[in-house]
Amino acid sequence: MLSTHRFVQHRARAIVALLALAAAAVALAACGRSSSGGSGDAQSLLRQTFSGVHQIRSGKANVQLRVAVTGDPSLQGPIEATIAGPFQSVGSDRLPKFELALDASAQGQDIKAGLTSTSDQLFVSFGGTAYAVPAQLVQRLEQSFARSQQQGSAQPKTSLKALGIDPLGWLQDATVVGTESVGGVQTDHISAKVNVGALLDDVDALLARISSGGIPGIPAGGRVPSRLPASARSEIEQAVKSATFDVWSGKSDHTLRKLTLALDVAPPRGKVRSVTLNLSVELTDLNQPQTITAPSSSRPLSELLGQFSGLLGGALGGSALGGSSSSSGGATSDQLNAYAKCVQRAGSNVTEAQKCASLLQR
Numbered sequence: 001m002l003s004t005h006r007f008v009q010h011r012a013r014a015i016v017a018l019l020a021l022a023a024a025a026v027a028l029a030a031c032g033r034s035s036s037g038g039s040g041d042a043q044s045l046l047r048q049t050f051s052g053v054h055q056i057r058s059g060k061a062n063v064q065l066r067v068a069v070t071g072d073p074s075l076q077g078p079i080e081a082t083i084a085g086p087f088q089s090v091g092s093d094r095l096p097k098f099e100l101a102l103d104a105s106a107q108g109q110d111i112k113a114g115l116t117s118t119s120d121q122l123f124v125s126f127g128g129t130a131y132a133v134p135a136q137l138v139q140r141l142e143q144s145f146a147r148s149q150q151q152g153s154a155q156p157k158t159s160l161k162a163l164g165i166d167p168l169g170w171l172q173d174a175t176v177v178g179t180e181s182v183g184g185v186q187t188d189h190i191s192a193k194v195n196v197g198a199l200l201d202d203v204d205a206l207l208a209r210i211s212s213g214g215i216p217g218i219p220a221g222g223r224v225p226s227r228l229p230a231s232a233r234s235e236i237e238q239a240v241k242s243a244t245f246d247v248w249s250g251k252s253d254h255t256l257r258k259l260t261l262a263l264d265v266a267p268p269r270g271k272v273r274s275v276t277l278n279l280s281v282e283l284t285d286l287n288q289p290q291t292i293t294a295p296s297s298s299r300p301l302s303e304l305l306g307q308f309s310g311l312l313g314g315a316l317g318g319s320a321l322g323g324s325s326s327s328s329g330g331a332t333s334d335q336l337n338a339y340a341k342c343v344q345r346a347g348s349n350v351t352e353a354q355k356c357a358s359l360l361q362r
Helices: 002-030 042-050 137-150 196-211 230-239 301-315 332-348 350-360
Strands: 058-070 079-088 099-108 111-117 122-126 129-132 171-183 185-194 241-252 256-265 272-283
Touching: 042 171, 042 185, 058 196, 099 350, 122 301, 129 301, 137 185, 171 241, 196 230, 196 241, 230 241, 332 350
Parallel strands: none
Antiparallel strands: 058 079, 058 272, 079 099, 099 111, 111 122, 122 129, 171 185, 185 241, 241 256, 256 272
16 A cells, blocks of 8 residues: 555646646647648658647547656556546637546556536546636636737747747657558658757756746746756766657648657666656547536535645644644635645745645634
Protein backbone atom coordinates (compact mmCIF):
# COMPACT_ATOMS: atom_id res chain seq x y z
CA MET A 1 0.00 0.00 0.00
CA LEU A 2 1.15 3.54 -0.67
CA SER A 3 1.69 5.83 2.29
CA THR A 4 -0.93 8.52 2.92
CA HIS A 5 1.55 11.12 1.70
CA ARG A 6 2.06 9.32 -1.62
CA PHE A 7 -1.69 8.76 -1.91
CA VAL A 8 -2.26 12.52 -1.77
CA GLN A 9 0.69 13.27 -4.07
CA HIS A 10 -0.67 10.97 -6.79
CA ARG A 11 -4.10 12.60 -6.66
CA ALA A 12 -2.63 16.09 -6.68
CA ARG A 13 -0.71 15.15 -9.81
CA ALA A 14 -3.91 13.80 -11.33
CA ILE A 15 -5.55 17.21 -10.89
CA VAL A 16 -2.54 18.93 -12.50
CA ALA A 17 -2.66 16.57 -15.47
CA LEU A 18 -6.38 17.12 -15.96
CA LEU A 19 -6.06 20.90 -15.78
CA ALA A 20 -3.21 20.83 -18.29
CA LEU A 21 -5.25 18.87 -20.81
CA ALA A 22 -8.29 21.04 -20.11
CA ALA A 23 -6.20 24.06 -21.09
CA ALA A 24 -5.17 22.24 -24.25
CA ALA A 25 -8.83 21.53 -25.03
CA VAL A 26 -9.59 25.24 -24.51
CA ALA A 27 -6.87 26.11 -27.00
CA LEU A 28 -7.95 23.54 -29.57
CA ALA A 29 -11.62 24.49 -29.37
CA ALA A 30 -10.88 28.17 -29.96
CA CYS A 31 -8.91 27.85 -33.19
CA GLY A 32 -9.81 29.98 -36.19
CA ARG A 33 -9.96 29.32 -39.90
CA SER A 34 -8.09 26.45 -41.51
CA SER A 35 -5.36 26.50 -44.12
CA SER A 36 -5.00 23.98 -46.90
CA GLY A 37 -2.68 22.91 -49.66
CA GLY A 38 -1.39 19.94 -51.59
CA SER A 39 0.85 17.16 -50.27
CA GLY A 40 4.59 17.59 -50.64
CA ASP A 41 7.89 16.63 -49.06
CA ALA A 42 8.32 16.10 -45.33
CA GLN A 43 9.40 19.66 -44.49
CA SER A 44 6.55 21.14 -46.50
CA LEU A 45 4.01 18.88 -44.80
CA LEU A 46 5.36 19.75 -41.35
CA ARG A 47 5.27 23.46 -42.18
CA GLN A 48 1.63 23.24 -43.29
CA THR A 49 0.71 21.24 -40.17
CA PHE A 50 2.41 23.40 -37.54
CA SER A 51 2.16 26.85 -39.15
CA GLY A 52 -0.97 28.96 -39.32
CA VAL A 53 -4.21 28.13 -37.54
CA HIS A 54 -6.43 25.14 -38.28
CA GLN A 55 -10.15 24.99 -37.71
CA ILE A 56 -10.86 22.76 -34.73
CA ARG A 57 -14.24 23.44 -33.11
CA SER A 58 -14.83 20.03 -31.56
CA GLY A 59 -13.61 16.48 -31.42
CA LYS A 60 -12.16 13.82 -29.16
CA ALA A 61 -8.68 13.95 -27.61
CA ASN A 62 -6.68 10.95 -26.44
CA VAL A 63 -3.36 11.51 -24.66
CA GLN A 64 -1.30 8.50 -23.56
CA LEU A 65 1.94 8.51 -21.56
CA ARG A 66 4.12 5.55 -20.61
CA VAL A 67 7.38 5.77 -18.65
CA ALA A 68 9.42 2.60 -18.02
CA VAL A 69 12.43 2.59 -15.71
CA THR A 70 15.12 -0.07 -15.28
CA GLY A 71 17.75 -0.40 -12.58
CA ASP A 72 15.78 0.69 -9.50
CA PRO A 73 14.19 -2.31 -7.73
CA SER A 74 11.96 -0.02 -5.65
CA LEU A 75 9.96 0.94 -8.75
CA GLN A 76 7.15 -1.49 -9.52
CA GLY A 77 6.33 -1.58 -13.20
CA PRO A 78 5.89 1.33 -15.62
CA ILE A 79 4.01 4.57 -15.04
CA GLU A 80 1.06 4.77 -17.42
CA ALA A 81 -1.59 7.45 -17.87
CA THR A 82 -4.38 8.09 -20.35
CA ILE A 83 -6.46 11.25 -20.55
CA ALA A 84 -9.28 11.09 -23.07
CA GLY A 85 -12.64 12.59 -23.92
CA PRO A 86 -14.67 14.93 -26.13
CA PHE A 87 -14.50 18.72 -26.37
CA GLN A 88 -16.77 21.30 -28.02
CA SER A 89 -16.39 25.04 -28.59
CA VAL A 90 -19.32 27.27 -27.62
CA GLY A 91 -17.84 30.60 -28.69
CA SER A 92 -14.71 32.69 -28.23
CA ASP A 93 -15.98 34.38 -25.06
CA ARG A 94 -17.05 31.23 -23.19
CA LEU A 95 -15.20 28.23 -21.82
CA PRO A 96 -15.53 25.22 -24.12
CA LYS A 97 -17.34 22.09 -23.09
CA PHE A 98 -15.23 18.99 -22.39
CA GLU A 99 -15.45 15.71 -20.53
CA LEU A 100 -11.99 14.34 -19.77
CA ALA A 101 -11.26 11.07 -17.98
CA LEU A 102 -7.91 10.21 -16.37
CA ASP A 103 -6.86 6.59 -15.95
CA ALA A 104 -3.37 6.18 -14.48
CA SER A 105 -1.29 3.53 -12.75
CA ALA A 106 1.97 3.81 -10.81
CA GLN A 107 3.68 1.71 -8.16
CA GLY A 108 0.90 -0.86 -8.32
CA GLN A 109 -1.81 1.73 -7.65
CA ASP A 110 -4.60 2.79 -10.02
CA ILE A 111 -5.96 6.34 -10.17
CA LYS A 112 -9.20 7.30 -11.89
CA ALA A 113 -10.44 10.87 -12.07
CA GLY A 114 -12.35 13.20 -14.35
CA LEU A 115 -12.89 16.82 -15.30
CA THR A 116 -16.12 17.98 -16.96
CA SER A 117 -17.05 21.43 -18.26
CA THR A 118 -20.52 22.38 -19.46
CA SER A 119 -19.11 25.87 -20.20
CA ASP A 120 -20.98 27.47 -17.30
CA GLN A 121 -20.21 24.70 -14.77
CA LEU A 122 -17.05 22.74 -13.95
CA PHE A 123 -16.83 19.40 -12.10
CA VAL A 124 -13.92 17.34 -10.75
CA SER A 125 -14.56 13.65 -10.09
CA PHE A 126 -12.72 11.22 -7.80
CA GLY A 127 -13.78 7.84 -6.49
CA GLY A 128 -16.99 7.87 -8.48
CA THR A 129 -18.15 11.17 -6.94
CA ALA A 130 -18.42 14.46 -8.84
CA TYR A 131 -17.47 17.70 -7.07
CA ALA A 132 -18.73 21.07 -8.35
CA VAL A 133 -16.21 23.90 -8.70
CA PRO A 134 -17.56 27.13 -7.15
CA ALA A 135 -19.28 29.45 -9.61
CA GLN A 136 -16.90 32.31 -8.74
CA LEU A 137 -13.89 30.27 -9.86
CA VAL A 138 -15.62 29.21 -13.07
CA GLN A 139 -16.48 32.84 -13.81
CA ARG A 140 -12.87 33.89 -13.30
CA LEU A 141 -11.66 31.17 -15.66
CA GLU A 142 -14.20 32.27 -18.26
CA GLN A 143 -13.16 35.92 -17.91
CA SER A 144 -9.50 34.97 -18.28
CA PHE A 145 -10.29 32.90 -21.35
CA ALA A 146 -12.36 35.67 -22.94
CA ARG A 147 -9.57 38.22 -22.34
CA SER A 148 -6.98 35.94 -23.92
CA GLN A 149 -9.17 35.55 -27.00
CA GLN A 150 -9.68 39.31 -27.31
CA GLN A 151 -5.98 40.00 -26.91
CA GLY A 152 -5.16 37.39 -29.51
CA SER A 153 -7.79 38.41 -32.06
CA ALA A 154 -5.20 39.89 -34.43
CA GLN A 155 -2.96 36.82 -34.13
CA PRO A 156 -4.72 33.84 -32.56
CA LYS A 157 -2.88 32.56 -29.51
CA THR A 158 -3.93 28.98 -30.11
CA SER A 159 -1.24 28.02 -32.61
CA LEU A 160 1.67 25.98 -31.28
CA LYS A 161 4.12 28.73 -32.19
CA ALA A 162 2.08 31.25 -30.18
CA LEU A 163 2.56 28.99 -27.15
CA GLY A 164 6.32 29.03 -27.72
CA ILE A 165 6.36 25.60 -29.38
CA ASP A 166 7.85 25.39 -32.87
CA PRO A 167 8.49 21.76 -33.90
CA LEU A 168 10.03 22.94 -37.16
CA GLY A 169 12.90 24.33 -35.11
CA TRP A 170 13.83 21.04 -33.45
CA LEU A 171 12.95 18.34 -35.97
CA GLN A 172 15.77 16.92 -38.10
CA ASP A 173 16.02 14.44 -40.99
CA ALA A 174 12.26 14.38 -41.55
CA THR A 175 10.94 11.77 -43.98
CA VAL A 176 7.48 10.81 -45.27
CA VAL A 177 6.80 7.25 -44.12
CA GLY A 178 3.60 6.82 -46.08
CA THR A 179 -0.18 7.28 -45.99
CA GLU A 180 -2.12 5.90 -43.01
CA SER A 181 -5.64 6.15 -41.56
CA VAL A 182 -6.12 7.84 -38.17
CA GLY A 183 -9.67 7.81 -36.80
CA GLY A 184 -11.01 7.07 -40.28
CA VAL A 185 -9.13 10.00 -41.89
CA GLN A 186 -6.34 9.57 -44.43
CA THR A 187 -3.11 11.15 -43.22
CA ASP A 188 0.51 11.63 -44.24
CA HIS A 189 2.84 10.03 -41.71
CA ILE A 190 6.07 11.97 -41.19
CA SER A 191 8.92 10.75 -38.97
CA ALA A 192 11.86 12.83 -37.72
CA LYS A 193 14.66 12.92 -35.15
CA VAL A 194 14.65 15.47 -32.35
CA ASN A 195 17.32 18.06 -31.60
CA VAL A 196 17.08 17.90 -27.80
CA GLY A 197 18.69 21.31 -27.20
CA ALA A 198 16.23 23.06 -29.50
CA LEU A 199 13.33 21.15 -27.92
CA LEU A 200 14.40 22.34 -24.45
CA ASP A 201 14.42 25.91 -25.76
CA ASP A 202 10.73 25.44 -26.52
CA VAL A 203 10.15 23.91 -23.08
CA ASP A 204 11.64 27.07 -21.56
CA ALA A 205 9.39 29.22 -23.74
CA LEU A 206 6.30 27.24 -22.69
CA LEU A 207 7.25 27.42 -19.00
CA ALA A 208 7.67 31.17 -19.33
CA ARG A 209 4.18 31.48 -20.85
CA ILE A 210 2.62 29.35 -18.09
CA SER A 211 4.40 31.14 -15.23
CA SER A 212 3.29 34.53 -16.56
CA GLY A 213 -0.33 33.46 -17.03
CA GLY A 214 -0.14 33.40 -20.83
CA ILE A 215 -2.02 30.11 -21.25
CA PRO A 216 -5.84 30.31 -21.07
CA GLY A 217 -7.22 28.46 -18.06
CA ILE A 218 -3.89 28.26 -16.19
CA PRO A 219 -3.31 31.11 -13.71
CA ALA A 220 0.10 32.75 -13.34
CA GLY A 221 2.09 31.79 -10.28
CA GLY A 222 5.57 31.45 -8.89
CA ARG A 223 5.07 27.72 -8.33
CA VAL A 224 5.76 27.15 -12.04
CA PRO A 225 9.41 27.86 -12.96
CA SER A 226 9.96 30.29 -15.81
CA ARG A 227 12.68 28.04 -17.28
CA LEU A 228 14.58 24.82 -16.70
CA PRO A 229 17.51 25.11 -14.28
CA ALA A 230 20.81 25.19 -16.20
CA SER A 231 22.15 22.11 -14.39
CA ALA A 232 19.01 20.10 -15.13
CA ARG A 233 19.03 21.15 -18.77
CA SER A 234 22.66 20.08 -19.20
CA GLU A 235 21.98 16.69 -17.63
CA ILE A 236 18.94 16.14 -19.85
CA GLU A 237 20.90 16.89 -23.01
CA GLN A 238 23.65 14.47 -21.99
CA ALA A 239 21.28 11.77 -20.81
CA VAL A 240 19.00 11.59 -23.88
CA LYS A 241 20.41 8.88 -26.14
CA SER A 242 17.70 8.93 -28.79
CA ALA A 243 14.58 10.97 -29.50
CA THR A 244 12.10 10.54 -32.33
CA PHE A 245 8.97 12.46 -33.26
CA ASP A 246 6.21 11.21 -35.56
CA VAL A 247 3.37 13.26 -37.01
CA TRP A 248 0.18 12.23 -38.81
CA SER A 249 -1.21 15.16 -40.82
CA GLY A 250 -4.56 15.11 -42.63
CA LYS A 251 -4.04 14.75 -46.38
CA SER A 252 -6.88 17.10 -47.31
CA ASP A 253 -6.49 19.85 -44.67
CA HIS A 254 -3.03 19.26 -43.11
CA THR A 255 -4.55 19.43 -39.64
CA LEU A 256 -2.70 17.49 -36.96
CA ARG A 257 -4.43 14.17 -36.25
CA LYS A 258 -1.75 12.43 -34.20
CA LEU A 259 1.77 12.85 -32.87
CA THR A 260 4.11 10.63 -30.88
CA LEU A 261 7.34 11.32 -29.01
CA ALA A 262 9.74 8.53 -27.98
CA LEU A 263 12.73 9.15 -25.72
CA ASP A 264 15.47 6.81 -24.49
CA VAL A 265 17.38 8.24 -21.54
CA ALA A 266 20.41 7.00 -19.59
CA PRO A 267 20.68 9.00 -16.34
CA PRO A 268 24.32 9.89 -15.51
CA ARG A 269 24.06 8.83 -11.86
CA GLY A 270 21.86 7.04 -9.38
CA LYS A 271 20.30 3.59 -9.39
CA VAL A 272 18.32 4.04 -12.59
CA ARG A 273 20.07 2.63 -15.66
CA SER A 274 17.59 3.68 -18.32
CA VAL A 275 14.28 5.46 -18.83
CA THR A 276 12.04 5.13 -21.87
CA LEU A 277 9.23 7.62 -22.40
CA ASN A 278 6.48 7.31 -24.97
CA LEU A 279 3.90 10.08 -25.44
CA SER A 280 1.00 9.93 -27.88
CA VAL A 281 -1.61 12.60 -28.67
CA GLU A 282 -4.49 11.75 -31.02
CA LEU A 283 -7.37 13.93 -32.22
CA THR A 284 -10.40 12.31 -33.84
CA ASP A 285 -13.94 13.23 -34.91
CA LEU A 286 -12.78 16.79 -35.56
CA ASN A 287 -15.60 19.31 -36.03
CA GLN A 288 -18.23 16.66 -35.31
CA PRO A 289 -20.95 17.44 -32.69
CA GLN A 290 -20.11 16.16 -29.20
CA THR A 291 -22.57 15.41 -26.37
CA ILE A 292 -21.33 16.69 -23.01
CA THR A 293 -23.61 16.96 -19.99
CA ALA A 294 -23.25 17.75 -16.28
CA PRO A 295 -23.12 14.85 -13.77
CA SER A 296 -26.53 13.86 -12.45
CA SER A 297 -25.42 14.72 -8.89
CA SER A 298 -22.42 16.42 -7.28
CA ARG A 299 -20.91 17.52 -3.98
CA PRO A 300 -19.12 20.84 -3.20
CA LEU A 301 -15.47 20.88 -4.26
CA SER A 302 -14.58 22.10 -0.76
CA GLU A 303 -15.34 18.59 0.52
CA LEU A 304 -12.70 17.05 -1.75
CA LEU A 305 -10.22 19.77 -0.90
CA GLY A 306 -10.92 19.21 2.76
CA GLN A 307 -10.13 15.51 2.37
CA PHE A 308 -6.79 16.34 0.74
CA SER A 309 -5.99 18.84 3.49
CA GLY A 310 -6.79 16.36 6.22
CA LEU A 311 -4.85 13.50 4.62
CA LEU A 312 -1.75 15.57 3.91
CA GLY A 313 -1.84 17.23 7.30
CA GLY A 314 -2.04 13.85 9.02
CA ALA A 315 0.76 12.38 6.91
CA LEU A 316 3.13 15.20 7.88
CA GLY A 317 2.29 15.50 11.52
CA GLY A 318 -0.64 17.89 11.23
CA SER A 319 1.49 20.95 10.48
CA ALA A 320 2.20 20.68 6.77
CA LEU A 321 -0.73 22.85 5.83
CA GLY A 322 -0.22 25.38 8.56
CA GLY A 323 -2.81 23.92 10.94
CA SER A 324 -4.17 20.73 12.37
CA SER A 325 -5.24 17.80 10.24
CA SER A 326 -8.87 18.47 11.07
CA SER A 327 -9.42 21.07 8.36
CA SER A 328 -13.09 21.31 7.66
CA GLY A 329 -14.43 19.56 4.59
CA GLY A 330 -17.35 21.99 4.57
CA ALA A 331 -15.55 25.16 3.60
CA THR A 332 -17.69 27.78 1.91
CA SER A 333 -17.17 29.07 -1.62
CA ASP A 334 -15.74 32.31 -0.22
CA GLN A 335 -13.25 30.33 1.87
CA LEU A 336 -12.25 28.24 -1.14
CA ASN A 337 -11.75 31.36 -3.26
CA ALA A 338 -9.64 32.96 -0.53
CA TYR A 339 -7.57 29.77 -0.27
CA ALA A 340 -6.94 29.68 -4.04
CA LYS A 341 -5.82 33.32 -4.06
CA CYS A 342 -3.59 32.75 -1.02
CA VAL A 343 -1.80 29.78 -2.62
CA GLN A 344 -1.30 31.72 -5.84
CA ARG A 345 0.23 34.65 -3.93
CA ALA A 346 2.50 32.29 -1.99
CA GLY A 347 4.01 30.96 -5.20
CA SER A 348 7.05 28.79 -4.41
CA ASN A 349 7.21 29.95 -0.77
CA VAL A 350 6.23 26.73 1.01
CA THR A 351 5.96 28.37 4.43
CA GLU A 352 3.47 30.95 3.19
CA ALA A 353 1.52 28.31 1.22
CA GLN A 354 1.16 26.21 4.38
CA LYS A 355 -0.49 29.13 6.19
CA CYS A 356 -3.25 29.23 3.58
CA ALA A 357 -4.90 26.08 4.96
CA SER A 358 -6.25 28.02 7.93
CA LEU A 359 -8.61 29.78 5.49
CA LEU A 360 -10.47 26.47 4.98
CA GLN A 361 -11.22 26.00 8.65
CA ARG A 362 -14.45 27.14 10.22
